Amino acid sequence: MSLSTAPLARRVLPAAVALALLTGCASIRSDLPGPPAVPTARAAQDALLRTAERRLVDDCLTGRGVRATAEPRAPAEDRALQAALFGTGPRELSVTLATGATVTAHSDGCLAAARDRLYGDQRSWFRVQVVVDNLRAEAQARYRDDPAHRAALARWTTCVAPPGRPRPEHPDPGEAARCARETGLDETRARLERAELTEVRALHHEELATYRQLRDRALRRAVLLPAPTPPPKGNAPS
Amino acid sequence: MKRLLATTAAALLTLTTGLAVAGSATAADCPSGHFCVWQEANFGGQRANWSGDDGWWESWISDTDSSWANHGISGPGIKDHVRVYESAWQGGSMTVCLAPGQEVGYNGAANDRGDSHIWATGC
Numbered sequence: 001m002s003l004s005t006a007p008l009a010r011r012v013l014p015a016a017v018a019l020a021l022l023t024g025c026a027s028i029r030s031d032l033p034g035p036p037a038v039p040t041a042r043a044a045q046d047a048l049l050r051t052a053e054r055r056l057v058d059d060c061l062t063g064r065g066v067r068a069t070a071e072p073r074a075p076a077e078d079r080a081l082q083a084a085l086f087g088t089g090p091r092e093l094s095v096t097l098a099t100g101a102t103v104t105a106h107s108d109g110c111l112a113a114a115r116d117r118l119y120g121d122q123r124s125w126f127r128v129q130v131v132v133d134n135l136r137a138e139a140q141a142r143y144r145d146d147p148a149h150r151a152a153l154a155r156w157t158t159c160v161a162p163p164g165r166p167r168p169e170h171p172d173p174g175e176a177a178r179c180a181r182e183t184g185l186d187e188t189r190a191r192l193e194r195a196e197l198t199e200v201r202a203l204h205h206e207e208l209a210t211y212r213q214l215r216d217r218a219l220r221r222a223v224l225l226p227a228p229t230p231p232p233k234g235n236a237p238s
Numbered sequence: 239m240k241r242l243l244a245t246t247a248a249a250l251l252t253l254t255t256g257l258a259v260a261g262s263a264t265a266a267d268c269p270s271g272h273f274c275v276w277q278e279a280n281f282g283g284q285r286a287n288w289s290g291d292d293g294w295w296e297s298w299i300s301d302t303d304s305s306w307a308n309h310g311i312s313g314p315g316i317k318d319h320v321r322v323y324e325s326a327w328q329g330g331s332m333t334v335c336l337a338p339g340q341e342v343g344y345n346g347a348a349n350d351r352g353d354s355h356i357w358a359t360g361c
Contacts, residue, residue, distance in 0.1 A: 046359070050314045057312070068270070068311055081270050086309060086339045088265045100347035101334045106265070111312075111339045133319070133335050133361040140331035141347070153330060160326065173293050176327030 036223045038216075045219055049118070052222035056114035061085065064110065085110050093123065095130040098203075099141045103130045118218045128211040131204055139196035140189075148188050155183035266307040266341055273320045273336075273355060276305045279344035291356045294326035303352040305343050308336035310357065317357035324351040335361035 039045055061068055066084040073081065087106025096102040105126060106112060116122035143149050159179035180186045201208065266281040268274035269289075277283035277299065286299040294300070310318040318338050324330035333348035342348075 047314045050312055050316070054313045073270075078269055079267065082268070082309060083265065085270060085311070086265070091341070091343075097334075099334065099345070101342050101345040103334070103336065103340050103342055105339045105341065109339065129337060130340065133337060136361060137332045137334055141333075144331045153325070157325070173327050176293070 035220070038219045038223055045215075048222045049215075049218055052118055052218075052225050053111075053114050055225060056117055057085070057110045060110035060113050083109070087112055093126040095127050097131065097134050098138050099134065101134075101137075103134075118221055119214045120217055120221075121214070124210060125214050128207045128214065131207040132211045135197065135200050135204065136193070139193050139200045142196045142200070143189075143192035146192055149192055152183055152185040152188040156180055156185040159183050266305075266309075268307045268309040270309050271311050272309050273357070274307045274309065275299055275303045275352060277302050279304045279349075281305050281307065281341070281343065288355070293328070293354050293356075295353055295355075300326075300353045301350050304349050305341070306334065306336065306352075307341040308338050310338040312338050315359070317359050319358050319361055321356050321358055321361065322348070322352050323354045323356075324348070326353045328354055328356060337361075 039048060058068065061081075061084055064084045066081050068081060068085060087109030089106065089108060091104035092107040093105040093112070094102060095104075107122060112122050115125055119125035156179050159182065160176050264281070266274065266276075268281075268285070269287055272287040272289050274281075274285055274287040275295075276285050282305070284298070286295065295303075306320075306322060308318075308320045310316075310320065312318045319335055321328070321335045322333050324333055330353070333351060334342060334345065336342070
């Protein structure tokens, strides 16, 4: 019988183990639930991974004497947080996309450390995450110069910023959306993107497979992470 | 018109500031929780930064952008990815999508093309 929620499982499991240790009763082990189940819905999986990553990041920041709070920080204080969170020094992580963009990141920050623990290999995860996150950008780059797209974009630009009029400082996003519909830009892009995304996904099947594999492993690690310890009352621990 | 003005502005800026010489080993100074765009490559020159969306960047930075950094802070349900577009209100192509901690020091194809960005939970 599996437990219904992960947080409950996290609380009950250590309690059951402690009870087994205290009573010396070995038979209780057979009644222990297996590892908590990984949620099947994509949104729940995303939430689980984000919660786990944030948990690992916060633990790491605490270890470095920094906290990522929502309160405004003085510039020097924020630079200390940036350094601890995002890292400093050479950018050891680097991937050049087919679009020409070289996406980089530091490998010595708490964010990198958290992803290394969660995904098992931050270099592999960085590589496939950047590629998979930019499949749409790559597809769009491939159809950007398609004559049908250029023509539709020109009609859209004229529609949102008619020539001879000063450029509005805050054009209405509703107007931009209406123009995208009425000039056929939406329809043209949807058609071209469908075709190009199929191509791009085929080109990157290896990265997509690794992405799924590392994500699945991260989900299994995330459900096993212990519940966060409540923040200490009063002063931070010395 | 806008692009012509931006190109002229970029040309003037190049004349007055010269080439960007910032070393790639320097950490980008971008407030935590913000998305930052610089006029020069390698996080140099004038910087624009936003904690929210901007459907049409101000004229001094639109189409003069040369490097980008996402210093968003992740958490459950937080929009922490940034999608950068080459036209206002996401009208044109998405040039790049960055997760927190990711940066682009220079991109020949996207250089001086950015006009808008949105934060999203994914790409």
